[in-house]
Amino acid sequence: MxxxxxxxxxxxxxxxxxxxxxxxxxxxxxxxxxxxxxxxxxxxxxxxxxxxxxxxxxxxxxxxxxxxxxxxxxxxxxxxxxxxxxxxxxxxxxxxxxxxxxxxxxAAARRIADAFALGDAALRALFPGADPVLWPEHFDLGVTAEAVNYGVSPGDTYLAEPYAYVGPHIPRTGAFWNAPFGAARPMADLPDEPALLAFFTEGRHLAALGGSSKP
Incomplete structure (x- = not known):
């Protein structure tokens, strides 16, 4: 809806x-x-x-x-x-x-809660044993591993709807990295745990390569 x-x-x-x-x-x-x-x-x-x-x-x-x-x-x-x-x-x-x-x-509160729940499940699947944190500063749910931030935001000045992100501490270049802080995808495009996990997994792989991803 x-x-x-x-x-x-x-x-x-x-x-x-x-x-x-x-x-x-x-x-x-x-x-x-x-x-x-x-x-x-x-x-x-x-x-x-x-x-x-x-x-x-x-x-x-x-x-x-x-x-x-x-x-x-x-x-x-x-x-x-x-x-x-x-x-x-x-x-x-x-x-x-x-x-x-x-x-x-x-309805808006439900959408935000659903984004956090989905993010929590996908982050735990990506990093078994992790305990994702909902930080009050930016009101986003995240995990940091291997100098890369992974998480879900309910929206902010960058994008006014819930979105998932992968943010390497050292910037990467290439088609995957479409945001000032790394990579972002609207949660509307990642409707379930497998889709969100696939985004995080791709980001983890590309971040590990260093430098640039595919042009």
């Missing part, structure tokens, strides 16, 4: 803000890490406090709280959390203040 690009972008930015203000920040203060993880229907903290975003809800030990139509500061108060706390840890981020109204469309 096609989702309006503006709706997808607003949902992604809102979920990114929630990941920073309500999951990563409180987790960092309590457990010393900002690393998040995918979970069925969304994403979650790895350590205390135990929090999840599932669909359009923030799921807390006390129950679910709807995201749309409110803001992170209000949600934090309802959940007994102190919002924010990641700004001093990195220079980038969602750019969404804690008092900005959230807009989370159910």
């Amino acid at each position: 096609d989702i309006d690009s503006d709706i997808l972008t607003r949902t992604r930015r809102s979920l990114h803000a929630v990941a920073e203000h309500l999951l990563a920040g409180p987790q960092y203060r309590t457990s010393g890490t900002i690393r998040l993880r995918p979970c069925p229907g969304g994403f979650a903290t790895r350590l205390e406090p135990a929090l999840q975003v599932v669909g359009t809800d923030l799921v807390t030990p006390a129950g679910p709280l709807p995201l749309s139509g409110t803001d992170c500061a209000t949600l934090a108060a309802a959940a007994g959390l102190v919002p924010g706390g990641t700004a001093e840890l990195y220079s980038d981020g969602s750019g969404v203040p804690a008092d900005q109204r959230l807009e989370v469309d159910p």
Whole structure:
């Protein structure tokens, strides 16, 4: 199903803000890490406090709280959390203040959650034993191996829809490497785990060759 690009972008930015203000920040203060993880229907903290975003809800030990139509500061108060706390840890981020109204469309949230779930499965298949991390800074799921970043982004200023990427630390040249940071493919073109795994595998092979891929 096609989702309006503006709706997808607003949902992604809102979920990114929630990941920073309500999951990563409180987790960092309590457990010393900002690393998040995918979970069925969304994403979650790895350590205390135990929090999840599932669909359009923030799921807390006390129950679910709807995201749309409110803001992170209000949600934090309802959940007994102190919002924010990641700004001093990195220079980038969602750019969404804690008092900005959230807009989370159910279909758009599902598309982002599905992209993270698919990425998690493919990355674990590519690197058995790996534990892909959902980073709150860029709100992308990734693994770094052999000086190459592999992952899935829900969208950003480069591409406003979910996409997979392979990013060698040392730039490569050639037809495969179609993005400023390496290679990117829309998730719409990689509809299942075998297709996504094939993209990552090709990128791993070409990155290992060094220099340029086929012209």
